[in-house]
Structures are given as structure tokens and as C-alpha cells.
Amino acid sequence: MIEIQRIREQxxxxxxxxxxxxxxxxxxxxxxxxxxxxxxGQKTALQNLEAELNSISKQIxxxxxxxxxxxxxxxxxxxxxxxxxxxxxxxxxEGLENEIKSLLYTLPNVCTSDVPKGIDESANEIxxxxxxxxxxxxxxTPHWDLAKTYNLIDFEMGVKVTGxxxxxxxxxxxxxxxxxxxxxxxxASNAGYEEYVSPLxxxxxxxxxxGQLPDKEGQMYYIPADDLYMIPTAEVPLTNIYRDVLLPDxxxxxxxxxxxxxxxxxxxxxxxxxxxxxxxxxxxxxEIVRIETPENAENALQEMIRHVxxxxxxxxxxxRVLRLCGGDTGFAAAITYDFEVYSAAxxxxxxxxxxxxxxxxxxxxxxxxxxxxxxxxRLCHTLNGSALALPRIMAAxxxxxxxxxxxxxxxxxxxxxxxxxITKKG
RNA sequence: GGAGAAUUGGCAGAGUGGUCGAUUGCGGUAGUCUUGAAAACUAUUGUACCGAGAGGUACCGGGGGUUCGAAUCCCUCAUUCUCCGCCA
Numbered sequence: 001m002i003e004i005q006r007i008r009e010q011x012x013x014x015x016x017x018x019x020x021x022x023x024x025x026x027x028x029x030x031x032x033x034x035x036x037x038x039x040x041g042q043k044t045a046l047q048n049l050e051a052e053l054n055s056i057s058k059q060i061x062x063x064x065x066x067x068x069x070x071x072x073x074x075x076x077x078x079x080x081x082x083x084x085x086x087x088x089x090x091x092x093x094e095g096l097e098n099e100i101k102s103l104l105y106t107l108p109n110v111c112t113s114d115v116p117k118g119i120d121e122s123a124n125e126i127x128x129x130x131x132x133x134x135x136x137x138x139x140x141t142p143h144w145d146l147a148k149t150y151n152l153i154d155f156e157m158g159v160k161v162t163g164x165x166x167x168x169x170x171x172x173x174x175x176x177x178x179x180x181x182x183x184x185x186x187x188a189s190n191a192g193y194e195e196y197v198s199p200l201x202x203x204x205x206x207x208x209x210x211g212q213l214p215d216k217e218g219q220m221y222y223i224p225a226d227d228l229y230m231i232p233t234a235e236v237p238l239t240n241i242y243r244d245v246l247l248p249d250x251x252x253x254x255x256x257x258x259x260x261x262x263x264x265x266x267x268x269x270x271x272x273x274x275x276x277x278x279x280x281x282x283x284x285x286x287e288i289v290r291i292e293t294p295e296n297a298e299n300a301l302q303e304m305i306r307h308v309x310x311x312x313x314x315x316x317x318x319x320r321v322l323r324l325c326g327g328d329t330g331f332a333a334a335i336t337y338d339f340e341v342y343s344a345a346x347x348x349x350x351x352x353x354x355x356x357x358x359x360x361x362x363x364x365x366x367x368x369x370x371x372x373x374x375x376x377x378r379l380c381h382t383l384n385g386s387a388l389a390l391p392r393i394m395a396a397x398x399x400x401x402x403x404x405x406x407x408x409x410x411x412x413x414x415x416x417x418x419x420x421x422i423t424k425k426g
Numbered sequence: 427g428g429a430g431a432a433u434u435g436g437c438a439g440a441g442u443g444g445u446c447g448a449u450u451g452c453g454g455u456a457g458u459c460u461u462g463a464a465a466a467c468u469a470u471u472g473u474a475c476c477g478a479g480a481g482g483u484a485c486c487g488g489g490g491g492u493u494c495g496a497a498u499c500c501c502u503c504a505u506u507c508u509c510c511g512c513c514a
Contacts, residue, residue, distance in 0.1 A: 047484090048476095
């Protein structure tokens, strides 16, 4: 949620940032400012009425204790009028507040000046590209066929037991998955991130805190009996650890990591993008989350980008880094960098990581603040990134490393898998 | 799941209808004293919002209610602890 003060004080900058997403929010912003002015007037009026009521109540108390019952009764009559006035002004004030809030909730985050303007992925900027992939002749089989040949992933079994998009990994496939998780977690720990095992379901407040609710309601699995949501990413529980937190000083840099399954309904997805591991309802991911001062946020972002690059290089995958245009940037993010690995067999770039700065968009909802040098409360900045999402990494590894003997495991993983080659015998 | 008890400021812990944003202790901060430190003493020490300011309003687990007035009474939800039941 954009800070109301920011809209009051930097209206042009806000509108400009939103225009990167091809959104003209002029009307909404004007409406918010009108309502805000009205709200402040009503708030002041309400508080004045309450002050008067408080003071009369106090006098009544004094009269009673002095034994002057008749006078007290007389005073009581006066409060009646005030009380109804308080009630009606309060109703108006609360109505305005809710109206402002729901308008604010509809506005996505303000993009930074680096974000290119654009409607969809075609306007994303390719920042850099590294590594090489085998030729299409060498890496000719797509991962869904390899998964079958080597008994690594069973999609049909998943359909039987649960439904489409919930595959079983088995044998060396399951083992490879576990190896990737361990590798990613160890790398995150080595980089100073504290490892967490988090709940996989969250309450409504947590969903609101990180911006999944109310915007992406339909994308999460919901359990009505207990009013809980299955997490779409570890970002939600990890960031919400710091909901309603006021850090005592500016001397902090909070780095968290966690591995969780992620549950996404992916309503509206279809076609060949969903083939194999490309799009699932349940998948594994290692997430890194940071909470920083506004001054440190950009540095942290660059550090996270380097971290992800290091992982992809260790895995020996060809990858590129994209700076997302406004239209492709998520609702809550101020700027997002996507990482894609190249799959020769599919002749496609597959998104495997998304690293974002949220500035104060999440912390405003979370009420996550710190005390600055002047003892003033300020909102923290939050950031997060995938490091990494497993399925497409798995797909690219299987496809790019296929050879006559089987599928070669990258060196950085063999200490976790216990084998160097996936073979038909297992 | 059943029964009982509890939830108050950074922590501990008073407060059962009015002068309580809240006694007190510990902790924190500043000062006095001291060569320095400790001790002692003094002062200060929650958050948010409205207001140009003076000042005001709200918050005692969350929400609702009774009352002129609620930390205090009522309803409801959540959480914690104890006992019982069930169970990986």
C-alpha cells in the first residue's frame, strides 16, 4: 500500500511511477486527496466532540462524589445530544477512512525510475546474458520425456492422487530435488541468511501484509474451515515474522531464507506453457528475504542479484537477467529483476528467479518500522527473491545435461545426490 | 475435543465503574557525586493519529455491547498455562 503522505507530498512522482505500468491513476489519486482532506476535517471535529464529552463526564463524576445528585442528573441530559453527534460524526469519519483505504489497496506500488515503461513482457529489458547451452541436437529430448525414461517424475500418478500440476518425484529425481534444496540453502546460509522452516499456511492478516490479499485472492488455495491460506511463496510467512515490529534503531540488516513448497492455483493458465514442470500447482522453492533501511535497500538488491547469479553459474546453466517493465512488474514490487535459464530442448527461456525491491509497500501494510537517529519511526524496506525455484531448474538440468550415458549431475550437487549420473538403472 | 485459570507499558507486577495512559520494582536514557567505575540520589523513559500551535483523541490480547463515564461489568473470538481425552 502506497503511503498516504507520499501521495500528499509527491503526487507527481507517484503518478509518474504508476504510469510505468501503463496506469493512469490521476483520478484515483485526486479522489484520495479529496477524501483525505475531508477525513482530516471530520477527524478533528470528532476529536473535539469527544474532548467535550470527556470533560462533561469528568464533571459528572465530581458532582456525584460531592453528593450533588440533582446537578449531575442535569449534566447527564446534556451528554445525550453530544453522544449522538459523536456517533454520527464517527460513522462519517470511519466511512471516509475505509473509502480511502480501499482506494489505496487498489493502487499497485510506484515503480522506480529505472523501470522501463511497458505493457507486457515484450518491453522487458535484457540486462545481461551468460554461459552457453548444448546444441539442440545434443539436448534434443524435453524433460517430460526424460522424466519418463529415467523414472524421475510421474505426472500421471500425481493426477490420480491429487490432480494436474501435482507431480510425484521419485528415485533419482526425488534425490536430485533434495540435493538442489540443500545446495541452495547451504549457499544462502553461507551468504549470511538465517535459515527458517516456516508454516505452510497463513492467516488473512499475513496475506494482507505482503500484498497477496486482497489483490491475488484467487491465486491462493484457501481452507474455509480454518480461514487459512496455503502459502504461494515462503516470502509470505518469512516477511510476516516482522509484521507489527518496531526495530529499536537503524543498525540492522535482516536476512532470512527458507525452503517451502509453494501452492498456486494458477487460475487461467493453460496451453503448452503448462507442459511438464513448466507450471505447477505445487513446487519447491528456496526464498531469500531481506529487511533493510531505505538507504541500504538498493545495495541489498544488488547483493541478492549477485547471489542468484552465483547459483546459476555453479549449476552451469546459460542464463539471462531481465529488468521487468512496469506492466510486467508484480503488484507490490517497485522494481523486479527476473532470471531465466535457457532450455535447448524446448528452445525456450524459463523463468527461475524473481528478485524484487518492495520499498515501503509491504512494510506500510505490515507496520514494520525502525527508529532512526532522530528517534523517529520510519518504515523499513523489504526485498525478496527466489534462490531458486526448483522445477524449471530441474527441467533445464535434465534437458541440457543429457548425454549417451544418462544425465550428468553438476559437480556442485554430487556431494548432495551421492551420484554423478542419472541412469536407467537408478 | 472437554474442564479450569489467565492475557495490563521493554520485563516483572498492582489496579473490580470516575481525578488511570495507568501504583511500584527492574531495565533504558540523561544528570549529580567520583580520578574512573560501581553504589546512591535526581530527572526522564509507550505507540499512532488530528492540530500551524496550544493542545487534543485513541489504544490495558482482538472485536462488539452496557454506562454520562470502562483496564475494571456483559457478550464473542484468539492466544497461553494446568488437568483430561485423542494422536504423528
